[in-house]
Amino acid sequence: MDRVNREIGRLTDFLIQEQGPDGRWTFCFESRPMTDAYGILFFRLLGMGEEEIQGMARRLEGLRDSDGLWRVYPDEKEGNLSATLESTLGLMAAGRLESGSPEIEQIREWVRFRGGPAQSSSLTQVMLTLVRLLDWSRLPRVPVEILLLPRWLPISFWDLVGYARVHAAPVLLASHRRFSTRIPGLPLDLSGWGKTGRIAEIRQEGELTARVNDLIQPYRLGRRLAGAALARGERFILDRIEPDGTLYSYFSTTFFMLFGLMALGYPKRHPIFRRAAEGLKSFLFPMGEGLHMQETTSTVWDTSLIAGALTDGGMKADHPTLRRAASYLAVHQHHRFGDWSLKNPRVWSGGWGFSDINTINPDCDDTASALRALAPFATSHPRWKQGVYWLLSMQNRDGGWPAFEKNTDKKWPLKLLQQDTAPAWTDPSSNDLTGRVLYFLGRVARFDLSCPAVGKAVGFLTQSQEKDGSWFGRWGVTYLYGTWAALTGMAAVGIGSAYPPVARGMKWLLDVQNEDGGWGESCRSDQERRYIPLGMSTPSQTAWALDALIACSDKPTPAIQAGIRRLLELTEEKGIAVQYPTGAGLAGQFYIHYHSYRYIWPLTTLANYRRKFGGKL
Numbered sequence: 001m002d003r004v005n006r007e008i009g010r011l012t013d014f015l016i017q018e019q020g021p022d023g024r025w026t027f028c029f030e031s032r033p034m035t036d037a038y039g040i041l042f043f044r045l046l047g048m049g050e051e052e053i054q055g056m057a058r059r060l061e062g063l064r065d066s067d068g069l070w071r072v073y074p075d076e077k078e079g080n081l082s083a084t085l086e087s088t089l090g091l092m093a094a095g096r097l098e099s100g101s102p103e104i105e106q107i108r109e110w111v112r113f114r115g116g117p118a119q120s121s122s123l124t125q126v127m128l129t130l131v132r133l134l135d136w137s138r139l140p141r142v143p144v145e146i147l148l149l150p151r152w153l154p155i156s157f158w159d160l161v162g163y164a165r166v167h168a169a170p171v172l173l174a175s176h177r178r179f180s181t182r183i184p185g186l187p188l189d190l191s192g193w194g195k196t197g198r199i200a201e202i203r204q205e206g207e208l209t210a211r212v213n214d215l216i217q218p219y220r221l222g223r224r225l226a227g228a229a230l231a232r233g234e235r236f237i238l239d240r241i242e243p244d245g246t247l248y249s250y251f252s253t254t255f256f257m258l259f260g261l262m263a264l265g266y267p268k269r270h271p272i273f274r275r276a277a278e279g280l281k282s283f284l285f286p287m288g289e290g291l292h293m294q295e296t297t298s299t300v301w302d303t304s305l306i307a308g309a310l311t312d313g314g315m316k317a318d319h320p321t322l323r324r325a326a327s328y329l330a331v332h333q334h335h336r337f338g339d340w341s342l343k344n345p346r347v348w349s350g351g352w353g354f355s356d357i358n359t360i361n362p363d364c365d366d367t368a369s370a371l372r373a374l375a376p377f378a379t380s381h382p383r384w385k386q387g388v389y390w391l392l393s394m395q396n397r398d399g400g401w402p403a404f405e406k407n408t409d410k411k412w413p414l415k416l417l418q419q420d421t422a423p424a425w426t427d428p429s430s431n432d433l434t435g436r437v438l439y440f441l442g443r444v445a446r447f448d449l450s451c452p453a454v455g456k457a458v459g460f461l462t463q464s465q466e467k468d469g470s471w472f473g474r475w476g477v478t479y480l481y482g483t484w485a486a487l488t489g490m491a492a493v494g495i496g497s498a499y500p501p502v503a504r505g506m507k508w509l510l511d512v513q514n515e516d517g518g519w520g521e522s523c524r525s526d527q528e529r530r531y532i533p534l535g536m537s538t539p540s541q542t543a544w545a546l547d548a549l550i551a552c553s554d555k556p557t558p559a560i561q562a563g564i565r566r567l568l569e570l571t572e573e574k575g576i577a578v579q580y581p582t583g584a585g586l587a588g589q590f591y592i593h594y595h596s597y598r599y600i601w602p603l604t605t606l607a608n609y610r611r612k613f614g615g616k617l
Contacts, residue, residue: 001614003568004606008313011571011603015306016321023328024356025306027596028285029298032072032581033083034590036060037090038255039280039293041131044093045183045258046268046277057094058290060087068106073523073581073591075534081114082124082589089131093185108193116194121589122418126171130259132180133190140418142168143212144176144229147236151342153215155208159410161403161427162339162361166240166248170260173233176226179263208416234264238272242357244282245275249358251283251295279357295585295592297355300332301366302596304352307373309600312607317376326377329370333383334362340394344406350383350390364401364433365475367391368440375444388445391437392453399456400429400464401437403475423474424586430474431464435485442492454493461486462501469504470531477541477582477591478525483509484544491551506552509545510559517562518542518570523581527588539570540582540594543601547608556613564609571602 019025036056043049063070069079070087088107091097097104111117117128118138128134147169151158160168174180182188190196216225237257240248247253254276261272283294307325315322334349338360341347351362352370371387378384394406402408405427413425438457441447447454465471465486466479473482487505497503513519518537525532534541546563553560570577583592 001610004564004610007568007571008603008606008610011599011606012310012313012315015310015599015603019321019324021324023303023324023326024299025302025325025596026297026299027302027594028287028292029294029296030285030287030292030581030593030595031295031585031590033060033063033070033087033090034072035251035293035295036063036291037086038127039251039284040090040093041127041183042255042258042280043277044185045181046273048277049281052281052284052291053094055284055291056293057091057096059287059292060090060094060290061096062287062289063087068103069110072589074576074579075522075524079110081111082120085111085117085120085124086127089133089186092187093183095185099187112192112194114194116196117190118195121420123421123589126256128190130174130180130256131183131186133186134196136175136178136180138196139175141175141209142172142417143209144172144233145216145225146212147172147229147232148225149212149215155211155215155412158342159408160413160425161405161408163248163250163253163404164413164425165339166237166250166253167256169233169236170247170253170256170258173230173260174256174263176230177263179259181259181262208412211412211416230264234261237261240360241272241276242279242359244357245272245277245279246283246357247276248361249296249353249355251280251293254280282357295590297357298594298596299356300329300352300358300370301354302594302600304329304366304369304373305600306596308369309603309607311373311376312604312611314607322373322376326374326381329374330377330381330383332356333370333387334359336360338362340405342405343408344393347390347393348386350386350388351394352387361404362390363403364391364394365403365436368437372440372444391440395437395453395456396429398429399458399460400431400434401457402427402429403433420588421586429460429464431461431471431482432473432475432485434460435471435482435487435489438489439485439492442489442494448494458490458493458495461490465501465504468531469501469506469508471505472529473584475584476544477521477523477584479531480509480512480519480521480541480544481582481584484548487548488551491548497552497554502552506549509549513545513559513563514566517559517564517566519545519563520577520580523584523591526584526591534580536577537566537570538577538580538582539567539573540597540601542567542570543605547601547605550605550608550612556609560609564606567602567605571598 039056040053043053070083072080072083146157149156242249247257284291334351351367353362409426409428414422434457470479471482471486483505514537519541520534520537522532522534549560578598581591581593
């Protein structure tokens with residue numbers, strides 16, 4: 001316990017020193033190559049940002065593995081086709097790889113061996129088409145008229161979740177106009193790189209087109225209908241540009257916005273693009289090897305989680321650090337109605353987004369975390385209760401919570417749109433979101449099983465448990481994350497280890513504990529939908545598993561004690577164990593290394609261990 005106390009003190013002192021003057025904490029939201037490669041293409045197309053281009057190029061070079069390829073997570077079995085294609089093109093556009101060089105020939109031969117661009121992700125193929133390296137005829141086409149279908153029809157653009165819509169809308173505009181443009185430094189074509197078609201999804205394309213045509217037939221007005229759809233798409237995009245100029249506060253959406261609006265005739269020097277470029281420059285995070293283009297910034301998320309962890313660690317509410325954090329979070333509560341309100345009308349805005357750039361896209365996870373951090377100041381924060389009401393109002397009909405939009409779980413996007421991006425098209429209830437909201441409701445808001453919302457949520461988690469006792473996590477890696485969230489959530493509302501699903505979940509955690517006492521799970525679990533051990537322990541995953549066992553146990557068992565010893569060691573380690581991505585975005589394509597997690601989750605878990613068992617040791 002002395003070691004635990006010392007580590008809590010060390011982590012607390014470090015985080016106090018890292019806080020910004022306005023109360024925020026700024027840590028990197030780090031992904032692998034995609035955003036840096038696309039960032040180079042974005043600035044090169046606009047003819048600006050040479051310093052930023054070279055900074056991102058240096059990071060791309062640093063991410064290249066010894067076999068000359070790029071991966072989206074460190075233990076990926078072999079090079080990632082999409083990441084390698086994207087990184088190669090990014091370095092060519094930056095002037096760091098030359099077409100026809102031995103390096104390029106080696107990469108091209110490997111790409112051809114892997115099946116060519118046709119085997120890359122659908123997102124990569126769209127990018128290749130936009131920069132005139134593939135032809136639109138090789139991609140499945142979604143009729144632009146889908147933008148006009150009202151929400152109450154069986155198929156509608158609004159059946160997609162918000163972050164999918166803002167990616168899809170610009171691509172729909174470019175696809176309809178068959179727009180593409182060359183970027184200096186890139187090859188003229190991909191001849192010799194292997195197959196470029198994607199024939200497998202032609203049947204799905206035909207079925208979706210037929211369904212959309214059937215639905216719009218009563219309103220068909222020839223070419224005027226397509227024109228109305230293009231205007232609707234343009235307005236959709238313009239209405240969702242954030243004050244900093246980015247689209248919906250994401251890099252990738254802003255990247256596609258550039259091509260979508262250019263397809264409508266916007267010139268490269270349009271003020272919208274210039275403002276977007278300046279906004280994206282604020283996403284760049286200095287890394288040891290260069291600059292990283294973050295997909296977005298994580299300031300609200302990091303600040304709320306750190307404030308909660310410091311509170312767990314014993315910091316009093318009147319401490320200046322917590323007061324500054326509370327002031328920062330209070331300012332960033334949302335006041336505007338966003339797309340979330342379309343399926344959740346008659347509820348005032350009151351949530352929080354992931355980033356302080358975000359003003360119209362709140363989510364349940366950030367809202368629960370911010371409300372928890374602000375709880376000590378609730379009496380002086382007039383809209384705290386409104387945040388709780390908003391969070392409760394977002395519960396899905398199945399009892400779980402989504403990330404962004406209520407009851408957005410239709411099946412047609414999963415069947416008729418690109419399969420490799422299926423997890424991102426809709427926003428069904430997830431185990432991790434449901435567990436984390438339950439944790440807030442039980443531990444902070446003091447709700448229990450007498451509350452109908454709590455009972456429905458517990459029912460959802462009970463039904464969604466895997467046969468082996470684990471829970472799948474959507475926004476973290478993966479079964480460790482989901483199981484932690486489910487168990488801590490149920491424990492917070494008074495459900496103990498006598499409840500069979502809880503007992504099975506605890507047993508599963510013990511079964512997958514590493515010999516060194518910690519826990520570690522590979523990103524491959526997310527791809528293959530089964531638990532795959534990483535082969536080493538990571539700080540965040542060890543903390544999650546321990547936190548769950550602590551919450552559900554009456555005494556500090558040998559397994560918990562071994563885990564605490566390993567966690568104390570991990571907080572001092574460097575290298576791959578503390579850099580491994582444990583945040584999930586899109587299976588097999590996008591994972592996140594939160595630089596804050598090595599501090600947040602060990603502090604939270606050690607504090608909970610001390611609070612529960614400190615008097616029993």
